[in-house]
Amino acid sequence: MRLSNMADYAVVVMSAASRHCGSLRTSATELASETGIALPTVQKLVSILTKGGLLRSVRGAGGGIQLARPAAAITLADIIEAVEGPIAMTNCINASTCNCAIEPDCNIKPHWAIVNNAVRSALSDVSLSSLAVGRAA
16 A cells, blocks of 8 residues: 555645644745645645645635644544545445456455554544654654
């Protein structure tokens, strides 16, 4: 399993945004400068993360970008799902998208939900506030 560059960059951008202490606003330009991610990419991510309910954007004088909720209440799973959509290890997780030729006889399909839930649970256990602090122990 590998995250897309956009999901990876979203985690970096959210981590940088969280270091602005939630109540303070920052800008896409400032986040791009802090992270080294190209400004157009940061602008696109800000839009995606705002639509996903993780950032709040305020226009006008004194405007800017801030976290939509406390960093401790935002998880790695939230960020990845905002960019990538629901976490699903295989197409079999969603019955409407499963188009596998062996589905009717597959003995593994019932186990994918368990694996998927374990991965999502692990990602949900990592809060943005813990990511913003620094390196894991």
